[in-house]
Every structure is written in structure tokens, then in C-alpha cells.
Amino acid sequence: MERATAKEPAGKAGQERDQVHVFAPATAANLVCGFDILGLALEEPGDEVFMKRSDQPGVRLLKITGDDGRLPLEPSKNTVSACVQMVLQHLKREDIGIEIELHKHMPIGSGLGSSAASTVAGLYAINQLLGQPLSKHELLPFALKGEELACGHGHADNVAPSLLGGITLIKSYDPLEVISLPVPKDLFCSVVFPHVDVPTRAARQMIRSKIDLKDAVTQWGNIAGLVSGLFMSDYGLIGRSMQDVLIEPIRAILIPEFYEMRETAMASGALGFGISGSGPSVFAFAQSRNQAENITHQIVQHLKSKDIDSNGYVSAVNTVGPRELF
Amino acid sequence: MERATAKEPAGKAGQERDQVHVFAPATAANLVCGFDILGLALEEPGDEVFMKRSDQPGVRLLKITGDDGRLPLEPSKNTVSACVQMVLQHLKREDIGIEIELHKHMPIGSGLGSSAASTVAGLYAINQLLGQPLSKHELLPFALKGEELACGHGHADNVAPSLLGGITLIKSYDPLEVISLPVPKDLFCSVVFPHVDVPTRAARQMIRSKIDLKDAVTQWGNIAGLVSGLFMSDYGLIGRSMQDVLIEPIRAILIPEFYEMRETAMASGALGFGISGSGPSVFAFAQSRNQAENITHQIVQHLKSKDIDSNGYVSAVNTVGPRELF
Known part of the structure; x- marks a missing residue:
């Protein structure tokens, strides 16, 4: 680029x-x-x-x-x-x-x-x-x-x-x-965009407007866990909290190889893995840039073996936001 | 006692x-x-x-x-x-x-x-x-x-x-x-138990098992806000996060003077106010022991004016848990 x-x-x-x-x-x-x-x-x-x-x-x-x-x-x-x-x-x-x-x-x-x-x-x-x-x-x-x-x-x-x-x-x-x-200092992101078409609006519309209170409680335990993990720089807790019982099971249907990508990411040392936004991009947290690079590489290779092209990215959390270029 | x-x-x-x-x-x-x-x-x-x-x-x-x-x-x-x-x-x-x-x-x-x-x-x-x-x-x-x-x-x-x-x-x-x-150092609790009978099981059973995803999102924003507020010792954020759009509107039906108690608590400087557990006790956070004492006192007096007896408590967060007595 x-x-x-x-x-x-x-x-x-x-x-x-x-x-x-x-x-x-x-x-x-x-x-x-x-x-x-x-x-x-x-x-x-x-x-x-x-x-x-x-x-x-x-x-x-x-x-x-x-x-x-x-x-x-x-x-x-x-x-x-x-x-x-x-x-x-x-x-x-x-x-x-x-x-x-x-x-x-x-x-x-x-x-x-x-x-x-x-x-x-x-x-x-x-x-x-x-x-x-x-x-x-x-x-x-x-x-x-x-x-x-x-x-x-x-x-x-x-x-x-x-x-x-x-x-x-x-x-x-x-x-x-x-x-x-807070952004824990060793937190890195692996992101892969598989070249499959998942329109944002359609992906949103698939989500049910009514959910089980029981699932919501599970979800907010994980949210509170993730926020705590970020404040405590507790990478294990961050990873264990990256679970979505509500939205992911529905959106994942639209993303080919989603569960295989998860398995690949976790086997490559990801802290946690899931969908980025409404997909089809997927996202993993890693505890070093090397590890994030390896995760991205492994997912891209897996998709390639299934004849799916993709863009892979490796990134620290960008704490600046927008910036000027010269 | x-x-x-x-x-x-x-x-x-x-x-x-x-x-x-x-x-x-x-x-x-x-x-x-x-x-x-x-x-x-x-x-x-x-x-x-x-x-x-x-x-x-x-x-x-x-x-x-x-x-x-x-x-x-x-x-x-x-x-x-x-x-x-x-x-x-x-x-x-x-x-x-x-x-x-x-x-x-x-x-x-x-x-x-x-x-x-x-x-x-x-x-x-x-x-x-x-x-x-x-x-x-x-x-x-x-x-x-x-x-x-x-x-x-x-x-x-x-x-x-x-x-x-x-x-x-x-x-x-x-x-x-x-x-x-974490427990912010100036956080105090005001608790009042009104002498009205609200069986725990009945209170639980009133809660709907299906909820709106929209409400759940509001709720988890508040949960994440409360957890963040505790880590940041941000008393304002803690207070603004103490809102319950899901359970409180249902349980409050069983608690006489609930909204009047809230008004009393907030007017007495409470950071936030709500039901303790499944009620009928109510709970408020305050930013000093004096303030918590005042909130408890005002709520107890309000209930008294409505011929409802109550027990009022004032407490720091107990960071020890159980202990031996001699």
C-alpha cells in the first residue's frame, strides 16, 4: 500500500x-x-x-x-x-x-x-x-x-x-x-478480510431483536471481564472474555470458513478471535506483533487453500486516530 | 445491634x-x-x-x-x-x-x-x-x-x-x-430495608426471560461504564452508569415508594440509586460516609412519613469479607 x-x-x-x-x-x-x-x-x-x-x-x-x-x-x-x-x-x-x-x-x-x-x-x-x-x-x-x-x-x-x-x-x-x-502495551491485532460479500445492512438485519436474558447475562459477564482485563493488562482474562453467544452464531453463518479460521487463530496463539464489526473480516488479539503476524499469515494461508482470496493486516492498537500525512 | x-x-x-x-x-x-x-x-x-x-x-x-x-x-x-x-x-x-x-x-x-x-x-x-x-x-x-x-x-x-x-x-x-x-477509596453505601414483603422467588419469576437486544446494549454500556468507573475512581461515571432499563422497572412495582426513595436519595447527593438484589432493600452509592448517612436518614424518614418501618445501614465497602469475632 x-x-x-x-x-x-x-x-x-x-x-x-x-x-x-x-x-x-x-x-x-x-x-x-x-x-x-x-x-x-x-x-x-x-x-x-x-x-x-x-x-x-x-x-x-x-x-x-x-x-x-x-x-x-x-x-x-x-x-x-x-x-x-x-x-x-x-x-x-x-x-x-x-x-x-x-x-x-x-x-x-x-x-x-x-x-x-x-x-x-x-x-x-x-x-x-x-x-x-x-x-x-x-x-x-x-x-x-x-x-x-x-x-x-x-x-x-x-x-x-x-x-x-x-x-x-x-x-x-x-x-x-x-x-x-486503556490499551495494554503488548496487545496486537490480527485482521483478515476474506473476499466474500457480506452486506452490512443484511448482516444487521439477520440479528434477532429479542434475546434470552440468560444469554444477555453471559454476554455482560464477558463485557465486564474484557473491560477489567484491559484495565488490569490481564491478557488471559482479555482472551477468555472474547466470547459472543448472541451475535456471532448468526453472523458466522454468512462467513465461509469462520470456525476453521477460529481454530487456525487459536492454534497460532491468539488470545481470542471473532468477527470484526458485521464481518466478513475477522479479528484476533495477540500478545506480540510476531504472534499477530503468524496468526494473520496462517488464516490467509488457510483461506488460500480453500480458494478464497483475502487481505491480511497486522497492527498495534492505533492510539492516535487520524493524523496528517505529508 | x-x-x-x-x-x-x-x-x-x-x-x-x-x-x-x-x-x-x-x-x-x-x-x-x-x-x-x-x-x-x-x-x-x-x-x-x-x-x-x-x-x-x-x-x-x-x-x-x-x-x-x-x-x-x-x-x-x-x-x-x-x-x-x-x-x-x-x-x-x-x-x-x-x-x-x-x-x-x-x-x-x-x-x-x-x-x-x-x-x-x-x-x-x-x-x-x-x-x-x-x-x-x-x-x-x-x-x-x-x-x-x-x-x-x-x-x-x-x-x-x-x-x-x-x-x-x-x-x-x-x-x-x-x-x-477495585474499590475507590471514597465510595460509601447507603442501604435501606423497608419492612414490606417481597419474596425473592416471586421477584425473580416476574422477570421476563426474553428481552430486547436494544435494551441489552444499553445495559451493557452501563455495565462497562460502571466497571470502568471503578477502575478509574471516576465517581461521576460510576453514578451515571447505575441505571437499569431491564430488571428495575419490573421489580420496582413490588417496592412501595421506590421512585420517591430514588428522588430522596438523589436529592441527598447519591451518585446512583437502585434495588439491592431482588429487593425490597434499596441501595445507593455516595462519595463520603457523611453523605451516605444523610441518604439513609432521609430515606428512612420518608418511609416513616408513609407509615413504613425500615432498617437503615451505612457502610464502606467491606473489603475483608468474613472475619473472626472474639
Whole structure:
């Protein structure tokens, strides 16, 4: 993957600029047991936005690459430009002209928060361009509206970690409260996106709206266990808590080789394994980068033996979130 | 309440004794949002067990006080003696004779873990008498069996905190995994037991076995928030997380003045308020002993104005669990 080198953000707060080039990371939502409330930011993949001022007022989306023509260029329909418009409206800066290029370096509909990465890249870019008038937490509600536009539901479990970095907990939606959880220093992520088509909306719709209280209790024991494990840097507890009795059994039906991938991951030393977001990407925690590399490699090889192409990623937890590229 | 003074346990590990006198604490289970998985030990009230050896083999329950004759004296039917029998069987010490007195210093069917306190007192006593052959974690499965005998279900959310002390998370039942959560230093508990009859079994049976996934997600956001708040000593977050959208609306129906008690507690500075266990006792967190005293006082006064008698308690979180009395 081609990517410019990162360095510290150039723009000081209050200082407006003519152009910015930013990266926003992909995310793994749910972390197996925390459906709709937990997520983390990855080092890779992610999306890039190039944004510059223009003399002509209004927001224009000039170009999208890497989307195979699947995303709308109409500014009000694309989450990137629509969110930028919302921010300008909020700041009463609709007089200025903005031109955007979106470069997607990650698969769409993969369960890795593709729309969230684009949304966050756009929001981070406009905020940097205008000299950081808003905090990241102030940008979050705009990102939620972008998710609603792109996915039909305003969930925060991808946009929150992409924007804030690290591991995030959506404590509540009304009011919106997002908590940054600690990131144990030896925690690494293995992510594999198998090239099979699982539309996010369909995957969501398969989930039952009524569940057994008994299963919910099992689930919240695991959620509390995972959160405790993160605070205690207890890798064993983190792994033992990565179990999903509610959503995974249903979503796994749509993911070929899911249980074989789990077996491969666990045999390769994964702490825990499950679906990233609504899939088909899968996700494992490991206790070193080497181990995560091995897990990713073994899963990719297994899929290859079944004639399924895939993208494999290895990543620390990205504690920064979006950043400028130069 | 009469009670002997506590001091450090006298018996050394490995050293058997002829008699022991122990106290085991009442508990507040659920902590509002953590149905069946969270609980904490109180400083008061609690139960006392006086246990001594006898020349005649077998376990005998000589006397129970404070139960208004409601508890069985038949050794195999009372959780205290039955658990002691199980431990002796496990240790292959059925040859020895044990005589037990149980002094209940807390209401039965109050939602404060009455049976759990008795069970734990008995288990702690026999283990001390025999020179601590078992660890507290090894005693836990026996306590679960005692709960099953006493309540018809083997839940750990009262016995775990009573036995281990502090705030406990039942991460899972199969296998049983209990995690001790941190106790923020300024956290105090206000507990009020209104003298109204809410049988535990009936209260459990009112709870629906099917719930909305949407509500479950709200609930696990709060659980994760509460656990995070405990680790971060973030009292505001602890309070904001003490919300129960699933169980409380149903159980509150059985508790007269429930919402008025909440209003009173919150107006008196409570961080959060809810039902203790299956009620009718109510429970609030406060950020100082003074504040907890005020909350308890205000609730008791409110109930009095409605002609409802009650017992009020104020307590730090009891981080010790059961202890010897002299």
C-alpha cells in the first residue's frame, strides 16, 4: 500500500491553512463480546483525504479512488463531503470553498469501518484546515450523522475509535458518552478480510431483536471481564472474555470458513478471535506483533487453500486516530 | 445491634482449633446495572456463626436466633450445616463432630443476601476450625451449592462478595470465574430495608426471560461504564452508569415508594440509586460516609412519613469479607 510518511501535525490551533492531507484508520468494532459499544482503531488499513481551499464557495468532491465507482460523488450524498458541509454550517463558514479528494485504501463492506474511516478523515481534515476550532469530542456528533447517511444507522462503534484512537467504549448514546479504555502495551491485532460479500445492512438485519436474558447475562459477564482485563493488562482474562453467544452464531453463518479460521487463530496463539464489526473480516488479539503476524499469515494461508482470496493486516492498537500525512 | 469486637484471625494455617466465632457480611447484589454478575460486601448487617467441636461425629445445628423460626434446624436442609457437611465430605473428615449456632443479625428475604451471609459464615467457620485447609476461592463452589439449597438457584452474586469481600464480578459460571474489582477509596453505601414483603422467588419469576437486544446494549454500556468507573475512581461515571432499563422497572412495582426513595436519595447527593438484589432493600452509592448517612436518614424518614418501618445501614465497602469475632 502506498502511503506518505507521517510526522507531527503542522498546523497550530487557530492557524488556518490552504490544504491538508490526512489519514484516518480502519477500526474493529465489537471486540467480539461488546456488540455496538466497543471498538478499536487499527494502524492499517485506512482512508486518505486530500482537502484544499478554493475561491468558489461550497464543498466539492472532485475525485474518489479505490472504491470501484461504488461511492457517490454528489456532495450531499457522500459522507465525507456531507460531514464537511455540516461542520461549515455549524461554524457559520459556508462562505468558503472546499475541494476534496477521497482515496480509499481499504475495502468497502468489509466490517472494518470503511465509511467511518472516510467520514473521520473528512472531519479531521476540515478541522485541521480551519485551525482546529473543534475538539475531537466535538467532531463526534458530526461523524455519527455521517454514519447514518452512509449506513442507515448512527452507530458510534467505528467512528469513535477511528476519531479518538485507542479502544473506545460507547457508554451511552443518549446522552452520547464515549470513554477511552486503556490499551495494554503488548496487545496486537490480527485482521483478515476474506473476499466474500457480506452486506452490512443484511448482516444487521439477520440479528434477532429479542434475546434470552440468560444469554444477555453471559454476554455482560464477558463485557465486564474484557473491560477489567484491559484495565488490569490481564491478557488471559482479555482472551477468555472474547466470547459472543448472541451475535456471532448468526453472523458466522454468512462467513465461509469462520470456525476453521477460529481454530487456525487459536492454534497460532491468539488470545481470542471473532468477527470484526458485521464481518466478513475477522479479528484476533495477540500478545506480540510476531504472534499477530503468524496468526494473520496462517488464516490467509488457510483461506488460500480453500480458494478464497483475502487481505491480511497486522497492527498495534492505533492510539492516535487520524493524523496528517505529508 | 450487639456484636463482639473484631480483631485479626487467631488461627494460623494448618492449626486446628476447638471453636470459632465468625461474622459474614450482608451484600448488595447487581449494583443496579449488573444483574446476576456484580455485587459488593457491606460492613453491616451480617450473620454470626458459633462453631465448636464435639465428641459425637456428625454436624448438628443446635440453635438459630433472629430468624423468627423461619429457618430449618435439620442439618441437611439448612444451608449452613449442609455446606459444612459438604466441606467435611470433600476433606474426608466426616469422622469429626461439629456443633453450630447461627445468629441472624439481618432480615431474611430483604435483598441483602441473607442466606449467602449464613452460608459464608458457616464455610468460613469450618475452614478456620480446621486450620484453613481451603482457600476462599476453593470455598466458593460450596457456597454456590448452599445458595441453590436455600434459594433454589445457585447464583454467586451474593456469596462471592460475602466470601471474598470487596466488589466482585462473576465473569462466568461455566467455568466459574470471579474477579475482584477495585474499590475507590471514597465510595460509601447507603442501604435501606423497608419492612414490606417481597419474596425473592416471586421477584425473580416476574422477570421476563426474553428481552430486547436494544435494551441489552444499553445495559451493557452501563455495565462497562460502571466497571470502568471503578477502575478509574471516576465517581461521576460510576453514578451515571447505575441505571437499569431491564430488571428495575419490573421489580420496582413490588417496592412501595421506590421512585420517591430514588428522588430522596438523589436529592441527598447519591451518585446512583437502585434495588439491592431482588429487593425490597434499596441501595445507593455516595462519595463520603457523611453523605451516605444523610441518604439513609432521609430515606428512612420518608418511609416513616408513609407509615413504613425500615432498617437503615451505612457502610464502606467491606473489603475483608468474613472475619473472626472474639
